[in-house]
Amino acid sequence: MPNSEEPQTVFQEILGFKEERSAFASGRVATMTRGANFWSRFLSHEWSSAALYLFLDVVSWLAIYRVAGWFRYDAFYATPFQFFVINLIQLCVIVAALYLVGGYDRTVEKLTLGYAAEHILAVTAAGLVSAMLIYSAATFDQTMKPSRGVLLQYLVASSVGRSFLVIGGGATAAHFYEAYKKSANGQQLEFVDVNEEHVGQPIAGEGSPIVQGNLASKLDDLSNRYSGIVLAERASSLNTQLLERLVHAQFQETRVYTLESFYETQWRYLPLGIIDPFWPLQTGFQLARTSPYHYLKRLFDVVASATALVICSPLFILVPFLIWIKDGAPVLFRQERVGRDGRHFILLKFRTMRCRTHHPDEDxxxxxxxxxVTRVGRWLRKLRVDELPQLWNALKGDISLIGPRAEWSKCAERYEQSIPFYHFRHLVKPGITGWAQVNYPYGESDEDAVEKLNYDLYYIRHYSLKLDAMIVLKTLYTMLFGKGR
Structure with a gap:
């Protein structure tokens, strides 16, 4: 007899399954309804689109950076904190740029060619600004290495055991060796004499490299032995065959430096020994009276100095008061300085020293x-606050914010008589801060004046927005960390 309870049990199970499915579906619909209500309420707010765009920007940026980090093996950062700070800086710059073009404004039409152009320009500008910030941070924090710095470390590692081949064995090559010893370059130097007059002799006395011969064989093995060739001989002393071989090496094998290009590329200054009276007539100078940057820089000087005078106005009350309380009057220091084209003007600074006696033997x-130097003056010099009155000189046009230091007319007369080509530094307007000031300590001798002139000549040769930006960053570092004197 068939079991009548079995179909009934199956029917009950099917009914229970349908009820469970119906309950699940009802719960799912309720959940979806609540979700839809949440999003509808969220999207009803004015700020919702901005928040959504911001969230997507942050997630996209972190994803891009994560992929980039994978390709460079996370070699950029020494600590997780650096990762956080760098990403925060870059995100802030990018978000600010997009905000300025209406990227987070729901009323701005995004699907237009005009907005697309603005978006691209904003992201490009943000990339340049953030790159400048990151590379400047890496300049002063040696534990950080920009992505190209990571590539460089592999290139440097691959160059271990290589050296620079210096063609020359005379006084010029010896002077280059002495300068190279004082630099941070770690690669060795090999000297070879073109005419083999100095073969077998040390280049600069006992303990220095021995000058070698057989230049032809060395030029045949450049790719594996040398990182570059430094030409420490005049081109007129080289035969045509050797010059052709060097040109071939420059374009196909390794970098060939003249002394001038080596100093500029590696050390960013120009030694007087390689300068001649026709140096300003060479091609490649970006400095010109008709240069658009010349007028742009003057506009920047006016706007920035006027703004800084307003912002720093409390200091123009506090600092003179401190000087007057501690050391009495006068609070300002006035001195005749030499400007562009040798024009004289009166430069202003806060007084940091006791009044000069004008004695002939005074240092x-x-x-x-x-x-x-007074007690207050020592701190003013350390923080560079004593330079603030020069903002008035910059506003008037006597000086620029950036340029070679304006020298005391008495010192300038002395230097022009003793230092060759010193007058070249008057080709540009002097500045409150400059390339020599941020790369060389405070001068205390005629020798220091020569060294600083090397950097001033480099600035004149490479006068540009990029170099001025580098000077600003280094100056800010000096002020923030009290590196002045």
């Missing part, structure tokens, strides 16, 4: 621990 240099 014209301010030295380390100079007793003439």
């Amino acid at each position: 014209i240099y301010t030295r380390e621990g100079d007793p003439r």
Whole structure:
């Protein structure tokens, strides 16, 4: 007899399954309804689209950076904190740029060619600004390495055991060797004499590299042995065959440097020994009276100095008061300086030293621990606050914010008589801060004046927005970390 309870049980199970499915479907619909209500309420707010765009930007940026980090093996950062700070800086710059073009404004039409152009320009500008910030941070924090720096470390590692081949064995090559020893370059130098007059002799006395011969064989093995060739001989002393071989090496094998290009590329200054009276007539100078950057820089000087005078106005009350309380009057220091084209003007600074006696034997240099510097003046110099009155000179046009230091007319007359080509530094308007000031300590001698002139000549040769930006970053670092004197 068939079991009548079995169909009934199956029917009940089917009915229970349908009820469960119906309950699940009802719960799912309720959940979807609540979700839809949440999104509808969220999207009803004015700020909802901005928040959504911002969230997508952050997620996209982190994803891009994660992929980039994978390709460079996370070699950029020394600590997770650096990762956080760098990403935060870049995100802030990009978000600010997109905000300025209406990227987070729901009323701005995004699907237009005009907005697309603005978006591209904003992201490009943000990339340039953030790159400048990151590379400037890496300049002063040696634990950080920009992505190209990561590539460089592999290139440097691959160059271990290589050296620079210096063609020359005379006084010029010896002077280059002495300068190279004082630099941070770690690669060795090999010297070879073109005419083999100095073969077997040390280049600069005992303990220095021995000058070698057989230049032809060395030029045949450039790719594996040398990182570059430095030409420490005049081109007129080289035969045609050798010059052709060097040109071939420059374009196909390794970099060939003249002394000038090596100093500029590796050390960013120009030694007087390779300068001649026709140096300003060479091609490649970006400095010209008709240069658009010349007028742009003047506009920047006016706007920036006027703005800085307003922002720093409390200091123009506080600092003179401190000087007057501690050291009495006068609070301002006035001195005749030499500007562009040799024009004289009166430069203003906050007084940091006791008043000069104008005695003929008085030291014209301010030295380390100079007793003439007052207690307040020592701090003003350290923080570069004593330079603030020069903003008025910049506003008037006597000086620029960036340029070679304006020298005291008495010192300038002395230098022009003793230092060759010193007058070249008057081709540009002097500045409150400059390439020499941020790369060389405070001058205390005629020798220091020569070294600083090397950097001033480099600035004149490479006068540009990029170099001025580098000077600004280094100046800010000096002010923030009290590196002045």
